Amino acid sequence: MMLLGLLLVLGLAGLALVAFMDNDGLFTTSAGAVELFGYTFSPTVGEVFLIGTAAGALFLVGLFMLFSGAGRRARRRMAARRELAAQRAENLALKRKHDTIATELAAQRAAEAGAADAEREVEAARAARDAKLARDGAEAEADERLSTR
Template structure:
């Protein structure tokens, strides 16, 4: 759409330039012969004025098309930029949530590992106590045997 508007503007500017260069008479006087794209036309000043007015109207239409296309393109770019910012914000939020969950999981695993270590220590302490009780019992039996002999 922008390219079509630009071509229309450039073509009409060329046509207006040709008409201006050939206009050297009064309003009703003949401008002379105008050649455009292989066609010859004898125009008066009034006809050149009307052609200029039509060219100006078409120039405005071309400019409207040009700026309309540029505006649509800018709106699309802005929408894409907003969507990209929203995606980045969502990715950042998800990353933060992931980091939080990873931290909580690591803490839970550490607590479980700590509980397992504590349970192992309790079992080791029980085993040591049981072994000491067994040794004490064995020593007590041996002491009783010795004392009864």
């Protein structure tokens, strides 16, 4: 869509340039002979004005097509970024939940194994969970900084 709009704008700009260069500046009944695609015709000043108006309208349509295509692409890109950020946040929440359950399981097993060993296992599991959460949080922040650029 953007390419078609750009081609339309460039083509009409070239056509307007050719018409401008062929104009002698004489505003008589006949505007002169114009040859286009192998056909020759002699428009009046009024016809030249109407042709210019139509060319301007087509130029605006081309610009509209160009900018609407660019806007649509930008909206899609922003939606994809939002979806990626939501997925990363969900992954981080699931990792935290998993680590919490793993810590609780380790505490339960430690309680069953004995009080002395229980304390060491619980502390080791908590330290591992805290380290992993800190690492995941740092990764999430780095990903967030990269995705906002």
